[in-house]
Structures are given as C-alpha cells and as structure tokens.
Amino acid sequence: MKKLFFLQAIGLFFGVGQSAPSAQVDVAPRDLEKRGPTCNTASNRRCWSDGFDITTDYEAKIPNTGVTRRYEWNITQHTDWVGGDGLPKDIAMLINGQFPGPIVKADWGDWVEVTVRNQLECEGTSIHWHGIRMLANAVNDGANGITECPLPPGATKTYRWRAEQYGTSWYHSHYSSQYANGLTGSIQIEGPASLNYEEDLGVFPITDWYYGDAEALQRSLIPRPGAAPRSDNVLFNGSHVNAQGGGEYYRVKLKRNKRHRLRLINPSVDNHFTVKLQNHDMTVIATDFVPVNSFTTSQIFMAPGQRYDVTIDASQTPGNYWFNVTFSGSQACGNSWISDTHPPAAIFQYDTVQPGTPTSQGTAPPDSKCEDFISYTPVVEKNVPRGGFSATEDNTLDVELVNKPWENFPERVYWNVHGSTMNITWEDPTLEYIAAGDLDFPERYNLHTFSGDWAYWIIENTSGIPHPMHLHGHDFYVLGRSPTVDSPFVAPFVPFNPATDISKLRFDRATRRDTTMMPAKGWVVLAFRADNPGAWLFHCHIAWHAGQGLSVQFLERVADIPGTVQLSDIEPVCTQWTEYYATSQCLQFDSGL
Structure with a gap:
C-alpha cells in the first residue's frame, strides 16, 4: 500500500x-x-x-x-x-x-x-x-x-x-x-x-483531567496489570477547584421560575459518573443525538462519549445549589483523586441571589453500578426485524483481557475482541485499501463484514470491567443486555443464552443511541441498519482501552464504498504522513486509535 x-x-x-x-x-x-x-x-x-x-x-x-x-x-x-x-x-x-x-x-x-x-x-x-x-x-x-x-x-x-x-x-x-x-x-x-423551555444554557462538558502527559500514561499501562489510572481532577466546562485549595467552582446561573435546557456531555478518557443537581429534578429530552419522549429523574449516569439533553425548572427556593459528580462504589468504571479532598461539583445559582457556596450538601444518588438507563422510548419510534436475528459465532464478539507479546514488547496487556487485537497501521487506512481495490486486509485490522439490510451483534464481556461501547456512522438499537452484577471482579461470566435470553430482547420501539454500556461478566445485544457504506469503528470509549486494542471495524456495503471515496480524497495527507513518519521520533506504540 x-x-x-x-x-x-x-x-x-x-x-x-x-x-x-x-x-x-x-x-x-x-x-x-x-x-x-x-x-x-x-x-x-x-x-x-x-x-x-x-x-x-x-x-x-x-x-x-x-x-x-x-x-x-x-x-x-x-x-x-x-x-x-x-x-x-x-x-x-x-x-x-x-x-x-x-x-x-x-x-x-x-x-x-x-x-x-x-x-x-x-x-x-x-x-x-x-x-x-x-x-x-x-x-x-x-x-x-x-x-x-x-x-x-x-x-x-x-x-x-x-x-x-x-x-x-x-x-x-x-x-x-x-x-x-x-x-x-x-x-x-x-x-x-x-x-x-425558555432558556438554553448551552453545552456543559464534564471531563476527567490528568496532569501527566497522555502518552506517558498510556505507556504505563503496557505491563501488568494494565489498569487505568485515576484521574487527577474532574473539570466542569474546563474549571474546578484543585486538591491544594486553588482554582474555582464553575458557576451556572438559573433564571427564577424559568425552564432551562442543559446539554450534558461526558468527554472523559476513563471516568464514568452520576450527575445530580441537589433539590432539583432533571427531565431528559435527548440521549446522544436521539430525541426521546421526556422523562424525569433525580440523577443521570453518564459513560464516556454519552450526552444527555435535559431541562431544569428553576422553581425551588432561590439560592446556590451543588451540581455533584459521584462515582460507583466498585470503582470498576473510574475514579478521581480529587474525590479524596473536594468532591467534584459545580454551583448552580439563581439569578436573584448573590454568588456563594451552597450551605446544604444534599443527598448522594444511589450507586449506578456502572449501568446506563435504557428503558426509554425515542420520539421517532422504530422497530427492528425479529426474523433477522440469530445467535451465531459469526455475530458474537467476545471481549477478553490478555497478556501477549507485541512487536518489541515481550509481554503487554491487551484487549482481544473475537480473538484478535486491533492494531492499525497509520499510513495504510482501511478506506485507502478499498479505494485502491484491495480487500486483502491484515488480520490485526480486526475487520468484520456482513450482508443484509440489518446487522445484529452480541458482544460478550468476560472481564470484570464494564465498557462504554461506541459505534461510528450510526445510531444503534439497544435490544437488551444482561443484569448488572454486584461484585464484577469475582462474579462468574454469564454468556448470552439463546434459549432463555432472546425472549428478553426488545425489538419494538427499542432504545437508540451511539454509545452504551456493556456490563461486566455479561453481554449486550445491538442492532443497526446497514445503510451507510464505509469502514466504521466500533470501540470501547475508555481511551486507554481503545489504545490497548478494544476495537473492531465493521465493513459495510463494500461494493458501494468506492462510490463514496476516491484515492484523491485520501492520498494527499497520506503522502505527507508517510514521508514525515519515515524520520519521525514519535512512533506508534499502541493500537493507534
């Protein structure tokens, strides 16, 4: 190539x-x-x-x-x-x-x-x-x-x-x-x-923050146990206090007796968390890019990559209120050092009062157990064909944590998906292969093709760590998943059982989004319409895990891809990259993603 x-x-x-x-x-x-x-x-x-x-x-x-x-x-x-x-x-x-x-x-x-x-x-x-x-x-x-x-x-x-x-x-x-x-x-x-709603408060990203360099942190995961590091802080729209007492809380102003739209985003590298505005409910109106029939809740679990559009009624006693972030007690889906000294929080302030520190700590939400809520209904309801689903080896992706050699590393921690670890070559992208008429891909590209109008995938997780799974190019339908286990690191793995589990799947009016949780020691079943020609990445959105290979590619409508991309779309940058990389000191040391 x-x-x-x-x-x-x-x-x-x-x-x-x-x-x-x-x-x-x-x-x-x-x-x-x-x-x-x-x-x-x-x-x-x-x-x-x-x-x-x-x-x-x-x-x-x-x-x-x-x-x-x-x-x-x-x-x-x-x-x-x-x-x-x-x-x-x-x-x-x-x-x-x-x-x-x-x-x-x-x-x-x-x-x-x-x-x-x-x-x-x-x-x-x-x-x-x-x-x-x-x-x-x-x-x-x-x-x-x-x-x-x-x-x-x-x-x-x-x-x-x-x-x-x-x-x-x-x-x-x-x-x-x-x-x-x-x-x-x-x-x-x-x-x-x-x-x-009357007021749009705009986007509100809440993210983990690391004082160390990303590459140094990723390299620290190469040897056993390969576990994700704690974040140093959690930032609310880029701000927060620090463990030494500096910094400041991010502040959001609410107009009394008005309904506000807030666009919550979790762009974290690893941290999953539950958000709660003390003394106020939130009404969910969209999950990821999918508008939903509104439902009200007191707290929301957010995995990396997920978004929730909510409305908040400023109908309580005017004051300053904590907007808290809490972590699951199992720590199976992330934690932060800042929690030891300053529980992560922002301040929501009514516009009729002076800025101040909330006097009430409020109440903590229930432990999320790293589980996102999937029992809601999109506004635009759609059904998934039941007759197209079957459980086979070809549409079952097993996720497992392994130790194995990789290039100049005699042993390193990696994630296998369907028996293979993703390890792309930067200068040889999948679409360039296809545009050149070459469908002979390396095994380490972890490519999966399928035929038909619908794709159905059973993803099974043999590890004690849940994973936020994200699909490029599509909203998928969450047909069902196994129950969350209380002690994921010691619980036995429970695979999908067609005899008992197919009846539990929801094919009609199913939840849609682009990122959802795969439970530890269990399974999730996803479906999507195969209507978008391309090579689409499906991966864990814990960045450390994607770097450790927890990804596959779905090659969709292969015959139609050349009509959507030309070599001239790809090669200008690839030429520059290939010439630069030949003498670069920054070499690929992980999956590349």
Missing part, C-alpha cells in the same frame, strides 16, 4: 481533494441564528421549520439550509500549561489555545467545514466528530488508520460534513489517547426538542 503514496504527483502533496460544493451561504460560527421561516419558540419547541418538526425522521429527511459553517483551527502544544483548575499539566495540546476547544455550532441541515492545522511538535493528529452520521461520507469521519492517515506536523486539511442530526455532541482526536491532553470540544446543532 505504501508504494501507492509515492507514485502521486507533486501537485497532490498539499491539501485534501474535495468534491465541488453547491452554492452555499457562508455564516460566521458566532452568528448562530435560524434562517428562513421558523415555528420554534419557547412555547413550541417541537416545531422547527416548514415541513420539519420533532417527529421528522432525520435518517429520511433533513432541511436544506444552503449554509456552510466554516471554522479554522490551529492545534498547538504547551508544556506545564496551567488549566482551569489552577495547576499545571505536563503536556497540553489545545485547539486555538483553549480548553475545552471551540464549540462547533450549526443548524440542522447545515454543512460544516473545519480546517485543521497541526502545529504539534512531533505527533500526528486527527479529529473525529463523535456521533455524526457521516452518511456516504466515511472519509471525513476522522479515525486515523481507518478513514484517513494522521495529519503530520506542519500540514493542513479540511473536514466537511453535514449536520444530518441535531442536538448535542463533541469532537476529539482519534490519534492514540491524545485527547487526554486536551484535544476535545463540543458540538451544538440547533433543532426541535420534545419539551418546551
């Missing part, structure tokens, strides 16, 4: 080939305003514009706004960077010098173009747009080694994608565990909602 890159004309060396766009209206990112007739008001959030509302299936129909949102990003590297908690981080990698990165804002149906310039000292990079469907557009998915080569230092490329869904998401580097150094940000796509 490498020979193909060196045969390219010099004129392909710079930039990335793109299909000619239709006539577009450029709108600056800061000018987030709805264009054309709209019926979306505080008293009618279900409506959006003529012919589009909350009941519109965005997989079948999206608005044609004629608008392209353009962004320009510089990715830079900083040593001993002082973050929003007041303490230095060894190595920070930032977009336009900020953390979190710039918010990508658009309206439903807009096109988004982001030009990325890599100014890192040594490492390549890529940007993945988490949850974005990328229909027939896998080449812009941003998964290096799968859909593209990494962008080398000094190079520039432009990603182009359409806001086919609406709601809340985030983006991050997919180059090893690089996003643990700060390469993340939020996505806010305006559209209808399943519940009325």
Whole structure:
C-alpha cells in the first residue's frame, strides 16, 4: 500500500481533494441564528421549520439550509500549561489555545467545514466528530488508520460534513489517547426538542483531567496489570477547584421560575459518573443525538462519549445549589483523586441571589453500578426485524483481557475482541485499501463484514470491567443486555443464552443511541441498519482501552464504498504522513486509535 503514496504527483502533496460544493451561504460560527421561516419558540419547541418538526425522521429527511459553517483551527502544544483548575499539566495540546476547544455550532441541515492545522511538535493528529452520521461520507469521519492517515506536523486539511442530526455532541482526536491532553470540544446543532423551555444554557462538558502527559500514561499501562489510572481532577466546562485549595467552582446561573435546557456531555478518557443537581429534578429530552419522549429523574449516569439533553425548572427556593459528580462504589468504571479532598461539583445559582457556596450538601444518588438507563422510548419510534436475528459465532464478539507479546514488547496487556487485537497501521487506512481495490486486509485490522439490510451483534464481556461501547456512522438499537452484577471482579461470566435470553430482547420501539454500556461478566445485544457504506469503528470509549486494542471495524456495503471515496480524497495527507513518519521520533506504540 505504501508504494501507492509515492507514485502521486507533486501537485497532490498539499491539501485534501474535495468534491465541488453547491452554492452555499457562508455564516460566521458566532452568528448562530435560524434562517428562513421558523415555528420554534419557547412555547413550541417541537416545531422547527416548514415541513420539519420533532417527529421528522432525520435518517429520511433533513432541511436544506444552503449554509456552510466554516471554522479554522490551529492545534498547538504547551508544556506545564496551567488549566482551569489552577495547576499545571505536563503536556497540553489545545485547539486555538483553549480548553475545552471551540464549540462547533450549526443548524440542522447545515454543512460544516473545519480546517485543521497541526502545529504539534512531533505527533500526528486527527479529529473525529463523535456521533455524526457521516452518511456516504466515511472519509471525513476522522479515525486515523481507518478513514484517513494522521495529519503530520506542519500540514493542513479540511473536514466537511453535514449536520444530518441535531442536538448535542463533541469532537476529539482519534490519534492514540491524545485527547487526554486536551484535544476535545463540543458540538451544538440547533433543532426541535420534545419539551418546551425558555432558556438554553448551552453545552456543559464534564471531563476527567490528568496532569501527566497522555502518552506517558498510556505507556504505563503496557505491563501488568494494565489498569487505568485515576484521574487527577474532574473539570466542569474546563474549571474546578484543585486538591491544594486553588482554582474555582464553575458557576451556572438559573433564571427564577424559568425552564432551562442543559446539554450534558461526558468527554472523559476513563471516568464514568452520576450527575445530580441537589433539590432539583432533571427531565431528559435527548440521549446522544436521539430525541426521546421526556422523562424525569433525580440523577443521570453518564459513560464516556454519552450526552444527555435535559431541562431544569428553576422553581425551588432561590439560592446556590451543588451540581455533584459521584462515582460507583466498585470503582470498576473510574475514579478521581480529587474525590479524596473536594468532591467534584459545580454551583448552580439563581439569578436573584448573590454568588456563594451552597450551605446544604444534599443527598448522594444511589450507586449506578456502572449501568446506563435504557428503558426509554425515542420520539421517532422504530422497530427492528425479529426474523433477522440469530445467535451465531459469526455475530458474537467476545471481549477478553490478555497478556501477549507485541512487536518489541515481550509481554503487554491487551484487549482481544473475537480473538484478535486491533492494531492499525497509520499510513495504510482501511478506506485507502478499498479505494485502491484491495480487500486483502491484515488480520490485526480486526475487520468484520456482513450482508443484509440489518446487522445484529452480541458482544460478550468476560472481564470484570464494564465498557462504554461506541459505534461510528450510526445510531444503534439497544435490544437488551444482561443484569448488572454486584461484585464484577469475582462474579462468574454469564454468556448470552439463546434459549432463555432472546425472549428478553426488545425489538419494538427499542432504545437508540451511539454509545452504551456493556456490563461486566455479561453481554449486550445491538442492532443497526446497514445503510451507510464505509469502514466504521466500533470501540470501547475508555481511551486507554481503545489504545490497548478494544476495537473492531465493521465493513459495510463494500461494493458501494468506492462510490463514496476516491484515492484523491485520501492520498494527499497520506503522502505527507508517510514521508514525515519515515524520520519521525514519535512512533506508534499502541493500537493507534
């Protein structure tokens, strides 16, 4: 495959080939305003514009706004960077010098173009747009080694994608565990909602934070036991107090007697947590990018990669209230050192009172046991064909923790999926193979193909660690999963049993999202419609585990992929990367993802 890159004309060396766009209206990112007739008001959030509302299936129909949102990003590297908690981080990698990165804002149906310039000292990079469907557009998915080569230092490329869904998401580097150094940000796509509200508080990312360098931390997981490190802090929209007493709590203002929309995001590397606003309920209106029939709860468990759009009624006694983050008692899904001194929290303040520290600690939520809630119903209800499902060896993916040699390491901790560990080659992405007409993939690419209109997968977890599983290019249907066990590290593994478990699956009006939990010592069954040609990554969203190989690729509608991607879309950056990497000092030491 490498020979193909060196045969390219010099004129392909710079930039990335793109299909000619239709006539577009450029709108600056800061000018987030709805264009054309709209019926979306505080008293009618279900409506959006003529012919589009909350009941519109965005997989079948999206608005044609004629608008392209353009962004320009510089990715830079900083040593001993002082973050929003007041303490230095060894190595920070930032977009336009900020953390979190710039918010990508658009309206439903807009096109988004982001030009990325890599100014890192040594490492390549890529940007993945988490949850974005990328229909027939896998080449812009941003998964290096799968859909593209990494962008080398000094190079520039432009990603182009359409806001086919609406709601809340985030983006991050997919180059090893690089996003643990700060390469993340939020996505806010305006559209209808399943519940009325007056105020939109915007995105609210809550993330673990590590003072050490991401590569150093990932390398520390090579020998046994290979366990994920505790985070040093938890940041709320980039801020929090630190263990030494510095920093400050992030503060959100509520307008008394108003209903507020809050867009919760967990862009963590490892930490799963439960969030709770003391003395207030939250009403969930969307999970990931899927609008749901609203339901009210006092707390929400959030795995890495998951998003929840909620509304909050500011109807309590005016004051300052804790917004708390708590961890599962088993510590099977992460913890943070900051919990030992300052329980992670933000402050929600009514606008009629002075800022202050809440006087009531409130009550802790029940232990989540690392389990996300799946018993809700999407607004747009869909059914999964029952007749297409069967339990076979071909559609069962077993996840196991192993120790084995890898290149120059005599033994290292790795995750096997279906007997193989993901280990891509950055300079030979899967889509480049396909565009070149080569379907002879290395075994370590962990590729799975399937036929038919629907894909059904049983994922079984033999380990005592639950995993947040994320699929690129799709919303999947969560058909069912095994019960959560109380003592996952000592409990026996319980595989999927067709004789007793098929009847427990929910095929009608099933929950949809793009990230869900796979329980420890058990199983989860997922389905998705095979309608998006491409190579789509399915992986654990604990970044350390993805680096340890916990991923597979789904190769979908292979015959249709060449019609969606050309060699000229991929090779310009791949040529630059291959030439740069030949003399680079920053070499691949993990799965590459």
